[in-house]
Amino acid sequence: MKRIIAVSLAAGLATGLIGYNTTASGETDAARAPALTELPDGYRDWRLITVAHEEGKLNDIRAVLGNDIAIRAFREGAATFPDGTIIGRLAWDYHPLEESKAAFGAPQSFVAGLPKNGVQFMVKDAKKFAATGGWGYVEFDDGKPSTTAMPEACFSCHSIVKDRDFVFSRYAP
Template structure:
């Protein structure tokens, strides 16, 4: 109990003793004479009672408000901790990106061709080539009708819709041919090698990579190769920007 409460209790006791002394002590005439003083003490006691009741009520309200505030703070802290412990909605699901600064390519997967164009094995021949070193293959470059027309007419840049395909095989000696020739001089295409590559012209869709989309698909399975490998295509083709990024010349 604090000093204020002790002082209030002492005042109540004093008033109560005074009232009892007036009510039960002395003669009747003295009690009648002291009646106003008794009434004054009663009124003061009543005010004290009202004050104590109000003080108790305010205390209850203050406690309730304090509890409400404390609960709100605890709930807010709990929600903050929950949010901090939740993994990023996209974490673990994002496709690893290639450093665009190193490859001169944007990170958007739209720069890559994800489906093999239908009927490409029926396209016309543009040229053939032999690659040595680590590549070590022979290759044929084919074009759809739009690409062939642009090649033959010398149209640059290539129009949208042009598609160029590169097929490759291992280079192996032909025993059958060598027997016919009587010496070892013949080499032919062996098993498919180094996948099938495509360049698809769409100046809007592939604007970030010179208007060409690049794709490479594994032999047999038809699955696209890893994105990191595709990310190097445009950086290489930038060397021939003056020919609309196309290496292969038309073989007349």
């Protein structure tokens, strides 16, 4: 019986020290990983935060979606978003709807065309992404993380809205 207790205590101590060492050093595999390595399951079914029309170089229409954590934070008017928040952006080029043009005599209604600029996500993890305001940025092209996207450029633009926790979008209930 004493031997079982001694082995159990030794195993518990070893497990505790390993766990302590991992968290004390601050280094984990997750901390070195990119914001996302694959598209979040079901992201196309997430709730709508807002829609936007971008002009200039981007010249697209877009839907901004959020996971449940994001939606809850937006609805509550959170000043900062909690860890686990994921905000997604889908964008398309657009063109006039021919039927609308015929009905009104001029282009009036515009509809989504081909997807543009991949699918982009912001992932909140204040500790992991401390250097970029607590947000990780990633773009997916054809379902794979982009090799040309520059998360630093995302943060550079998002720095303009630092007072809104680096989030451009506003909730459209």
